[in-house]
Amino acid sequence: MxxxxxxxxxxxxxxxxxxxxxxxxxxxxxxxxxxxxxxxxxxxxxxxxxxxxxxxxxxxxxxxxVKFPVAQIGEIVFLKVIDKSRFGAYLEWGLSKDLFVPESEQYDPMELGASYFVRILLDNHGRIMGSSYFSEDIEEYNKETFSLKQEVMALIIRDTEMGWKAIINNTHWGIIFHNETFKKINIGQVVKAYVKNIREDDKIDLSLVPIGFNPDHISDLGKQILDKIDFNKGFLPITDKSSPEEIHQAFEVSKKSFKQAVGFLYRERMIIIQKDGLRRS
The missing domain is CATH 2.40.50.140 (Nucleic acid-binding proteins)
Structure with a gap:
């Protein structure tokens, strides 16, 4: 058994x-x-x-x-503190029972209302808990784990001078350079990314678009559409079937121009066209 x-x-x-x-x-x-x-x-x-x-x-x-939380054992996630006690902090993570982070597992003392990165773990008694001590477990170097052009999930950790530092698939550090970031990114956000380069020192560079696709080819209107989708939390209730008036009110362009931009973004697998709107892919 x-x-x-x-x-x-x-x-x-x-x-x-x-x-x-x-x-x-x-x-x-x-x-x-x-x-x-x-x-x-x-x-x-x-x-x-x-x-x-x-x-x-x-x-x-x-x-x-059947109501799954936002993360499972081993995963790293950005969560908000909604309660505290003398034993630790309680973070909201999508279950009726909040995630407990003991004081001993807090890298910095957690404050009510603030959000922190934590890894989901089991304590010595087999109970679920969170810990903000995980940085040393994240690999800096590739060591043949990832391959070029591979699709990954990247958790945005912080904004640096060079770009956005991210954790790849809960295991490795990577970076998305500022000059290749053509959409809004927030700390704590999980984004789909692609391994663009594995440097000679085995550090990993990421891209937000499939390798071989040039983001410069996205028209200004295409960027506006993506920005508006991102601003609306990944969904925009406008499609190429919407009225010309509705499209012009949102983007100040013709319906024909809008349809061309939407078609391009769809072909590049950057959006999903649904009956009631556009969604990030």
């Missing part, structure tokens, strides 16, 4: 339904309850295999939920 992975995604089988919720087969960990408040919108049946997140509730019982 296997054990569940606390703080991670688990594919578990429904074995019973009760007035409390659904019970799942947790192997060596016994039956695990998914309380009613953590149930999906649709009904489950005995025998269903469900992708769930497992954590300890306030009474230290293993609990399953």
């Amino acid at each position: 296997t054990r569940v992975k606390v703080g991670q995604s688990n594919l578990l089988t429904v074995i019973k339904e009760s007035s409390l919720g659904y019970f799942f087969d947790g192997g060596e960990d016994g039956n695990i309850l998914m309380p009613n408040r953590h149930k999906p919108d649709h009904e489950l049946a005995v025998g269903d295999n469900v992708d769930v997140f497992v954590f300890h509730d306030s009474e230290e019982r293993l609990t399953a939920t």
Whole structure:
């Protein structure tokens, strides 16, 4: 029998339904309850295999939920402190139970309302916690982990004189140079990036566009569209089917020019065209 992975995604089988919720087969960990408040919108049946997140509730019982937090074990994320106690800080991360960061795991004392980078870990008792001591674990050099043109996810850590320092796939440092940043970037943001260069010293340079694509080819209108999508948190409720008046009000251009710019961005896989608007890819 296997054990569940606390703080991670688990594919578990429904074995019973009760007035409390659904019970799942947790192997060596016994039956695990998914309380009613953590149930999906649709009904489950005995025998269903469900992708769930497992954590300890306030009474230290293993609990399953289909409402995943913003990060799982091993991942680094930028979170806001929403409560404090004499033992540590509590950060909002998308679960009903906030992420606890003990004082001993705070690189700098955490202040209420401020946001910090933390890595999601398990403590010595197997409970989920956060820690801001992770920088020494991030590799500075490539060591054949990544290849040129590889698509990665980059967590923006800080703005330096040269460019944006980022953590690649939770494991390595990289940089996006300022002169190659053609869209708005914020600290704590996760962006899709590409390995542009692995230097002689094995440090990694990143690009925000697929290698071989020249961002100079994006028209001024294309940049305006991308900026407006980013400003609206990744979605813009305007498409090439919108009225000429609506398009002109937003961008002061003709519908034909707008359609050409949208088509270009779509072909370069920089946006997704949906029925109700444009979304960042």
